[in-house]
Amino acid sequence: xxxxxxxxxxVVVVGTGLVESIVAAAAARIGKQVLHIDKNKYYGQHWATFxxxxxxxxxxxxGEAPSPTHDxxxxxxxxxxxxxxxxxxxxxxxxxxxxxxxxxxxPKKSEAAAEGDAKADSTDEAPVTETLTADDTKAKLxxxxxxxxxxxxPKLLFFxxxxxxxxxxxxxxxxLEFLGVQNILLCVNGVIELVxxxxxxxxxxxxxxIVEKRLLMKxxxxxxxxxxxxxxxxxxxxxxxxxYLKQQNIxxxxxxxxxxxxxxxxxxxxxAQGIKQAQxxxxxxxxxxxxxxxxxxxxxxxxxxxxxxxxxVYGGIYCLNRNADFLVNVxxxxxxxxxxxxxxxxxxxxxxxxGLVPSCYVNRESPSECYQRAxxxxxxxxxxxGKEGISLLTYPFLDSSFDPITLLELNxxxxxxxxxxxxxxxxxxxxxxxTPYEDFDxxxxxxxxxxxxxxxxxxxxKLLFTxxxxxxxxxxxxxxxxxxxxxxxxxxxxxxxxxxEAETIFKxxxxxxxxxxxxxxxxxxASEE
Amino acid sequence: MEEDVLTTLKILIxxxxxxxxxxxxxxxxxxxxxxxxxxxxxxxxxxKKLTTEGNxxxxxxxDTAGQERFRTLTPSYxxxxxxxxxVYDVTSKQTxxxxxxxxxxxxxxxxxSNIVKMVVGNKxxxxxxxxxRDEGIKFARRHATLFIESSAKTQDGVQCAFEELVQKIxxxxxxxxxxxxxxxxxxxxxxxxxxxxxxxxxxxxx
Numbered sequence: 001x002x003x004x005x006x007x008x009x010x011v012v013v014v015g016t017g018l019v020e021s022i023v024a025a026a027a028a029r030i031g032k033q034v035l036h037i038d039k040n041k042y043y044g045q046h047w048a049t050f051x052x053x054x055x056x057x058x059x060x061x062x063g064e065a066p067s068p069t070h071d072x073x074x075x076x077x078x079x080x081x082x083x084x085x086x087x088x089x090x091x092x093x094x095x096x097x098x099x100x101x102x103x104x105x106x107p108k109k110s111e112a113a114a115e116g117d118a119k120a121d122s123t124d125e126a127p128v129t130e131t132l133t134a135d136d137t138k139a140k141l142x143x144x145x146x147x148x149x150x151x152x153x154p155k156l157l158f159f160x161x162x163x164x165x166x167x168x169x170x171x172x173x174x175x176l177e178f179l180g181v182q183n184i185l186l187c188v189n190g191v192i193e194l195v196x197x198x199x200x201x202x203x204x205x206x207x208x209x210i211v212e213k214r215l216l217m218k219x220x221x222x223x224x225x226x227x228x229x230x231x232x233x234x235x236x237x238x239x240x241x242x243x244y245l246k247q248q249n250i251x252x253x254x255x256x257x258x259x260x261x262x263x264x265x266x267x268x269x270x271x272a273q274g275i276k277q278a279q280x281x282x283x284x285x286x287x288x289x290x291x292x293x294x295x296x297x298x299x300x301x302x303x304x305x306x307x308x309x310x311x312x313v314y315g316g317i318y319c320l321n322r323n324a325d326f327l328v329n330v331x332x333x334x335x336x337x338x339x340x341x342x343x344x345x346x347x348x349x350x351x352x353x354x355g356l357v358p359s360c361y362v363n364r365e366s367p368s369e370c371y372q373r374a375x376x377x378x379x380x381x382x383x384x385x386g387k388e389g390i391s392l393l394t395y396p397f398l399d400s401s402f403d404p405i406t407l408l409e410l411n412x413x414x415x416x417x418x419x420x421x422x423x424x425x426x427x428x429x430x431x432x433x434x435t436p437y438e439d440f441d442x443x444x445x446x447x448x449x450x451x452x453x454x455x456x457x458x459x460x461x462k463l464l465f466t467x468x469x470x471x472x473x474x475x476x477x478x479x480x481x482x483x484x485x486x487x488x489x490x491x492x493x494x495x496x497x498x499x500x501e502a503e504t505i506f507k508x509x510x511x512x513x514x515x516x517x518x519x520x521x522x523x524x525x526a527s528e529e
Numbered sequence: 530m531e532e533d534v535l536t537t538l539k540i541l542i543x544x545x546x547x548x549x550x551x552x553x554x555x556x557x558x559x560x561x562x563x564x565x566x567x568x569x570x571x572x573x574x575x576x577k578k579l580t581t582e583g584n585x586x587x588x589x590x591x592d593t594a595g596q597e598r599f600r601t602l603t604p605s606y607x608x609x610x611x612x613x614x615x616v617y618d619v620t621s622k623q624t625x626x627x628x629x630x631x632x633x634x635x636x637x638x639x640x641x642s643n644i645v646k647m648v649v650g651n652k653x654x655x656x657x658x659x660x661x662r663d664e665g666i667k668f669a670r671r672h673a674t675l676f677i678e679s680s681a682k683t684q685d686g687v688q689c690a691f692e693e694l695v696q697k698i699x700x701x702x703x704x705x706x707x708x709x710x711x712x713x714x715x716x717x718x719x720x721x722x723x724x725x726x727x728x729x730x731x732x733x734x735x
Contacts, residue, residue: 043603146637164716175605177713288714297713298608305603312594313573318601415640 005317008346009033011509012338014081014324015353016043018495019485021304021311022502022516023351025172028316030513035345036311037338041321043308045084045353046467046487047153049299052145055375055463058152059091078339079326082362084355087487090372090436091465095138096450098458100379100420102128137460141377147418149299150375152467153488154408154425155495156181156293156392159284163495164294167306170516175306178294179414182389185382186261187407188253188396190446192383195261197281198290208254215250219258223278233272241265241274260394260404264493267400280494293493295390298415303495326350326358328479335479347481349509354470354484363474370468371490372433374426374440380457381422382409382447389413392493395443402439403429406493407447422457427490430466437464472501483508534578536705537587538698539609540691543631544616545624546598549651552681553616554590557691562682581692584699588691600634607638611704612645612694619650619678622659625668632672643704645697647675649690654680 010032013024020036021043028034042048050058062085132140141148157163157178167173184195196205202213202220226233236244241263245255259265263278284292296302312318324340337346354362383391393407405428410416416423428439449456469487478484483505489497503515542550551572555561558575574591591610596602615631617624628648635646648669650660662678669676675693679686698704 159716168716173716177715179713294714294716298605302605305605308603309573309594309596309606312596315595317598318596319599320601322599 005035005319005343005345006033007344008337009035009348011035011349011351012324012345012347013037013351014338015045015084015356015485016040016047016304016308016320017045017353017485017487018047018304018307018498019502019505020351020353021307022166022499023483023485023505024316025170025307025311025314026502026506026516027509028311028314029170029516030510031314032510034311034316035319035347036308036316037319037322037324037340039081039321039323043305043320044152044301045355046087046469047301047304049149049151049301052141052148052150055148055150059093059463061085076336076344077328079328079358079360081323081325081352081356082359084353084487087355087468087470089466089468091463093461093463095134095141095461096459097131097133097137098379098450098460099129099131099452100140100460102130102420132460141461144418148377148423149414149416150423151299151301151416151425152373153300153490154410154427155300155488155490156295156408156493158280158292158494159287159294160292161280161284161494161496163303163499166499166516167303169518170310171519172306172310172516175309176302177297179297179390180288181291181293181295181392182289183383183386183391183393184261184291185386185391185393186256186396187393187443187447188256188398192393192447193253194383194386195257197262197292198285201290208251212251212254215248216254219248219250220262220278220282223258223275224282226275226279228276233275236271236275239271240267241269241271242267244271244274256396260396264394264404264406266396266403293392295410295414326352326482333479334481350482351505352482352484354472354475354486357470357475357478357484361475361478362470363476364470366474368468368474369471369489369491370430370466372426372428372430372437372440372466373464373490374424374437375461375463376424376426376444376448376459377417377461378409378422378424378448378457378459379420379452380455381411382407382424382457384455395446397439397442402432402442405439405443407443421460429491436466440464533585535584535586535699537576537589538611538695538705540588540590540612540614540694541607541610541635542590542592542614542616543597543602543635545618545621545627545631546595548616548618548621548624549681550597550614550616551592553614553649553651553679553687553690554592556681556684556687558590560684562684564682579691579695581695581699584695586695586699588695600630602634604638607635608640610639610644611641611698612647613639614647614649614690614694615674616649616651617660617665618652619660619665620652620655620657625650625660625664628668641704643701645675645694645701645704646672647677647690647694647697648672649676649686650678651681653678653685654683 011027011034013020013036016038024034024036184197185192186195193207196202202216262281263274265274281292324338327336327339335350391409394404396404405426408425410423412419426440448459452458471486472484475484506515544550558577572592574589576589578587613635615628617628650665666676677686677690
């Protein structure tokens with residue numbers, strides 16, 4: 001082989017999704033020899049974060065057919081890995097005209113310091129606006145390409161959630177920075193409201209009467225008092241969370257706050273599940289302002305890149321832009337490793353994205369998790385009355401015609417976009433729509449306006465796509481030493497299921513070892529003068 | 530506690546495998562040298578205080594962790610770095626010609642447009658030089674970078690390289706003063722013990 005890679009490994013990981021990257025980090029961390037490859041030239045697959053040009057390439061990428069299968073050699077059969085790009089469908093993009101507020105040139109540092117008064121004057125000036133046609137928008141976005149970090153799978157972390165615990169314990173957190181989600185919003189009947197989440201929010205909110213405030217306080221405290229696996233909670237498995245809330249003497253508005261925003265539930269969610277989801281939310285409140293959520297600066301893909309770095313620090317070898325096919329024993333024995341770049345790489349264990357698993361092992365008929373996504377680039381915040389920063393909005397359909405849509409708005413502080421722009425992500429379950437994105441159209445008509453009437457934001461760019469994630473439960477009959485990793489479950493806002501999956505795979509391979517232990521007191525401390 | 534420290538600067542070391550990136554890092558931060566240093570394992574980043582021209586800064590110097598071998602450094606490696614050291618081996622022409630690729634990678638991923646770059650020709654203690662000092666200087670001039678030759682083994686030029694880089698960063702307006710202006714949150718060990726401020730729900734249950 002042209003590259004001098006070692007020829008055998010404890011673990012070969014194919015695909016750089018989040019689950020794969022966590023497993024790679026955990027294995028390398030306990031001293032296992034790890035090779036991590038991805039056929040794309042970027043990290044993350046369906047979890048990737050792209051600049052604007054990368055998005056254009058990704059949209060245009062039709063994916064390649066799996067490489068032809070080789071004839072068996074010495075009892076070894078070659079099975080081509082699949083093309084994960086095929087799981088994305090109904091892609092379209094559009095550009096629109098609109099008015100953007102031009103960012104003012106920041107005064108040169110030295111000048112600003114010298115003339116503090118002059119600075120105050122300049123902020124009084126009317127903001128400079130620029131009117132763009134659809135063609136202008138297209139050119140503008142291309143010219144600002146690198147200022148965009150657009151997530152295929154945007155996700156948030158609960159401040160007191162299991163992902164944050166693992167990041168801290170493994171010290172992967174030192175590669176990352178976060179921003180709090182400033183506004184938790186709910187849009188019902190076209191009206192956007194700020195959801196009171198913390199005690200102080202409940203005290204100060206104007207959308208709830210005083211009597212109701214006491215009831216809401218009591219209810220939120222009660223929700224937290226349910227113990228895991230308690231009889232009380234078990235009894236609630238047969239009713240819906242919606243019905244549970246209806247019995248609580250609270251107005252419809254407040255029911256909606258809890259159902260859609262705090263529990264992020266749907267009309268079908270069971271009461272027991274709804275309570276657990278509400279608890280996850282409420283337990284994380286109050287540590288970084290009145291928000292339970294934090295967002296990784298520069299996007300979701302940073303998290304998996306941070307795990308890849310940990311893996312590399314502990315000796316994991318990284319190769320992007322490189323394909324790998326399976327090597328299986330003809331007599332249904334264990335997987336021998338992978339065939340890559342003309343060479344055989346032996347492996348005790350192979351970890352692979354479900355999307356890449358050779359098709360003979362995948363049952364596409366069984367139920368899968370399919371979601372719709374939109375990425376919008378807009379010119380204004382959806383909720384001008386909120387704090388400047390990240391907003392998370394839930395858009396339920398009260399008549400149950402569709403599942404709720406989750407909207408995440410990122411401003412320039414997150415490094416997702418340049419000043420003057422916003423990146424808005426939409427996610428919804430695919431299922432009830434008769435035509436693709438029918439539900440998104442309703443949300444867009446409510447919240448955005450092409451002409452900017454009523455101070456509503458205008459959509460300048462719209463990317464739509466649908467992702468059909470193959471979950472590891474759809475994969476069967478793999479050799480025992482091959483472990484498949486699901487793609488991003490975008491319908492849940494946090495990383496919990498991915499983290500659990502990674503830990504399960506790790507434990508299956510190395511039952512006696514600790515999952516991502518804290519590194520020993522690190523050398524860098526000692527190196528200070 | 531650290532009133533004397535002006536700021537923390539993130540410095541990257543990049544370049545082909547085997548040019549001595551980790552050795553430079555270890556020589557500078559720990560004043561150690563291991564001639565058998567093979568492919569980098571276990572070096573993440575190291576911090577060191579440096580005082581130059583009366584300014585004390587803390588340097589966080591990031592190693593590639595071997596991810597440069599197949600050109601798979603993550604974009605996140607480059608984020609927010611104020612300085613980059615591009616290393617080649619003076620006894621290997623090929624490592625010198627590859628600097629072009631490293632510069633363009635740096636331009637693609639660095640988030641600060643005015644990041645200060647320094648080209649370092651390492652291993653000047655070794656025989657069989659393939660890149661003359663003059664060629665190095667010309668390359669650095671063409672790309673408007675700082676330049677120095679060094680030997681991690683004999684310590685020649687190492688301290689000097691870091692000092693010069695830091696001076697240039699401090700002199701570059703807007704490169705380092707505006708750090709942390711966005712109120713970003715780091716999650717770390719303290720997170721575990723932190724009590725919710727008023728407004729949290731947990732405290733109501735105690």
